[in-house]
Amino acid sequence: MPQREHAIHISDLVKVYNSGGTDEVRALDDFSLTVERGHITGLLGPNGAGKSTLLKILTTLLPKTSGSAHIMGFDVEKQALDVRRSICLVLQQNAVEQYLTVEDNFETFGRFHGLSKSERRERGDRVIHAFGLEAERRQKAIDLSGGYKRRVQVAKVFMIDAPVIFLDEATTGMDPINKRATIDAVAEEARRGRTILLTTHLLDEAEELCDSIVFIDKGRKILEGDLFTIKALARNIVDVSVTYETLTPDIRDAVERIPARKREVQHSTVLLTIDSATASPHAVLGTLLDLGPTLAFEVRGATLEDVFMQVLGKEKP
Amino acid sequence: MRAHSPFRNVAAVMYREYKIRITSFTWLFYDLALPAFYLLLFGIGLNTAFTGGVAVGGAVISYNAFFLAGVLSMAGFGIAINTSYGFFVDRDNGIFYEFLTYPMTRGEFLFGKILFSLCITTVQSAITVAIGVAVLRVQISLPLLPLLFLANAVCTAGWFFCLSIFALRIRRNDLYNTVINVAYFVLMFASSIFFPLDNSPAWLKILAGANPLTWHTDILRYLSVGTGEANTVLLQCAAYAVFAVAVFIGGVRALRASA
Structure with a gap:
């Protein structure tokens, strides 16, 4: 009723x-x-x-x-x-x-x-x-x-x-x-x-x-x-992003070797979506920072978009 | 929550129609001025061509006197097209669906639209008749004048229901325009609007006899200049009433199904 x-x-x-x-x-x-x-x-x-x-x-x-x-x-x-x-x-x-x-x-x-x-x-x-x-x-x-x-x-x-x-x-x-x-x-x-x-x-x-x-x-x-x-459903998902002064081919190659659910490169910024159950976000961030001079970095937890994609069984576009 | 007021809702629908019409030269021209232009142009042209007048049901009257009722019915039909086309435009704009969520019944929405059409038809009829009498010297039956206005308004409502069925059922603008233009053309020329049917070919007489626009025109002609048999006109009134009820039911069904 x-x-x-x-x-x-x-x-x-x-x-x-x-x-x-x-x-x-x-x-x-x-x-x-x-x-x-x-x-x-x-x-x-x-x-x-x-x-x-x-x-x-x-x-x-x-x-x-x-x-x-x-x-x-x-x-x-x-x-x-x-x-x-x-x-x-x-x-x-x-x-x-x-x-x-x-x-x-x-x-x-x-x-x-x-x-x-x-x-x-x-x-x-x-x-x-x-x-x-x-x-x-x-x-x-x-x-x-x-x-x-x-x-x-x-x-x-x-x-x-x-x-x-x-x-x-x-x-x-x-x-x-x-x-x-x-x-x-x-x-x-x-x-x-x-x-x-x-x-x-x-x-x-x-x-x-x-x-x-x-x-x-x-x-x-x-x-x-x-x-x-809702966001807790994707609590293992962490986005790590680093903006380099210059994104060299060596850095690109090194980024490709880091295990991640998804990786994205935009201009001189690298964004990795990782599963914290299988890889430590701090370790990944450390690896990325060691690759070259950086301008900025960010680590953030799951967004609604992550949940949306996860529950629909899709990866981020 | 504010109390429900059918009167207020109908008034709101009418106010909206009024604002759309009054702020648009196009609407004003088509709803109010065009019939007068028709009457004047035909008055100058065809009335002088038919100097001996036209024979209708045994009587001979001037073409202007004959055509006055045709202009009134044609204008009523035009107002019905414009008002029903409003459904189409509103649906295209999306506002139609928003209307259906406003705090009023579907009946109040429809009634407001019809009432506005009746008002505008009466104003347009008064303008047309005034021009016919004052400029073209058409002699009309003054005691029947209120009945003439009422009949034109009621018949316009019938056309509005009829055309609303098409406006609500047809989804594409090009298809709707084609249907309406073909209907307009066929209904107008297979009717008694422009010429008397007395000497027409048999097939045209049959076609025109089954055409509600002929009934509409003949009723107005009887009430304006007194031509036609009273019994025939009464039969046409009854036929138009049946037509109006049928299209009213169809119109309401189309509105209910349109969401």
């Missing part, structure tokens, strides 16, 4: 496309998940894993095949309107009112979400300022670049108070400054008690933002936990 304190509660959710046909696709396969209120949960997985299908079901865009899904205690199919009143969504694709100005985009969005005239004006001005859209406020969205359109789209969700926010690749196409503004805004909203479920391919973004991570592949949940627990 879904509890009211759970922002999102999914139980044995199944979605089958073209059911019974020769091209039947099981996009979600007995998927279960519970997200507590005020938490930021990252949904990670390769293309076609079922992330977008899950978001579409949770946002009432798509009917499920079986199982159940509740948002703030409301059934996504039987109480779809209550669910829609509890959520806001940033889609993967750009979704703006192309023929309206930036400020009219916020005005209409506010009207749809029942904001009063003063709220629309005050909150519209706030997000226009927060997302650096002052100079563009009277331009039609169709005349904006892709990055600016994305800003308008993302900024809208910060106008309203819906308790659950779904972000599908929200920062795609943004420059670093606006990406930072978005990440900060998302973190702030979570501090205010809003629940956020996001999908992203940017693992560093998930690492920075998320309280918990869910890995999904072929429609099934393959891993779930908080960031530290």
Whole structure:
């Protein structure tokens, strides 16, 4: 049974496309998940894993095949309107009112979400300022670049108070400054008690933002936990990098002889991914430092990317 | 959580449509000005060519008087195309899917769009009729004027449902444009919009008789200049009502399946 304190509660959710046909696709396969209120949960997985299908079901865009899904205690199919009143969504694709100005985009969005005239004006001005859209406020969205359109789209969700926010690749196409503004805004909203479920391919973004991570592949949940627990799964993996003053052929040859899960050379930097169970990171670092004059070195533990690759049974690209 | 208000949601949909139209010269031209241009151009051209007028159902009236109802139905059809094309554009832009997650029912969304179409059709009808009366001296039945506006609005809603099925089902822009242009061409010319059907070949009469755009035009012609048999027009009203209900069901199904 879904509890009211759970922002999102999914139980044995199944979605089958073209059911019974020769091209039947099981996009979600007995998927279960519970997200507590005020938490930021990252949904990670390769293309076609079922992330977008899950978001579409949770946002009432798509009917499920079986199982159940509740948002703030409301059934996504039987109480779809209550669910829609509890959520806001940033889609993967750009979704703006192309023929309206930036400020009219916020005005209409506010009207749809029942904001009063003063709220629309005050909150519209706030997000226009927060997302650096002052100079563009009277331009039609169709005349904006892709990055600016994305800003308008993302900024809208910060106008309203819906308790659950779904972000599908929200920062795609943004420059670093606006990406930072978005990440900060998302973190702030979570501090205010809003629940956020996001999908992203940017693992560093998930690492920075998320309280918990869910890995999904072929429609099934393959891993779930908080960031530290998840990263502990790849605790043996260590990245050692050294930047040389000059990367000579002799150094290159010597690097090739060091046992490593993966080695990468970029300009004068050597990056080795090693398994600490079979090789000491300190010994490897010492060997690398002895090869020639260096400018910098770094040893760091497993990243979310390492876990991602490990659980999917792939090496880093 | 804010209380759910159907009125507020319908008003929000209408406000959005209004803002898109009012800030675009293209939309204003196609929705409001184009019918008047049609009427005036044909008034100058064909009305002088048919100096003896045209015979419709035993009566002889000026071409301008005949064509007024055709312009109104054609413009209603055009507004329905533009409004339903909005579905297509919205889906292409992605905003359509976002709409479906807003705190309103699918019915409120659809109703807001229809209500806006009815409003714009009424404004456009008033402009066209005013030009017909003031500039082209068309004599219309003033007591039936409200009914004329209402009939055009209701018939436009029917076309909106019909065309929405195509806008929601067809995924490719080029295919959608082809379908709509072919439909527009065939429906317009196989109807009573441009010429009386009395002396047309039998095959064209059959084709036009089964065309809802003919029913739409004949109803408006009866209400504007009084031509046609009352019984035939009543039958056409009934046929259009059946057509409207069928396309309404189809439109709602297409909207539900569109996500």
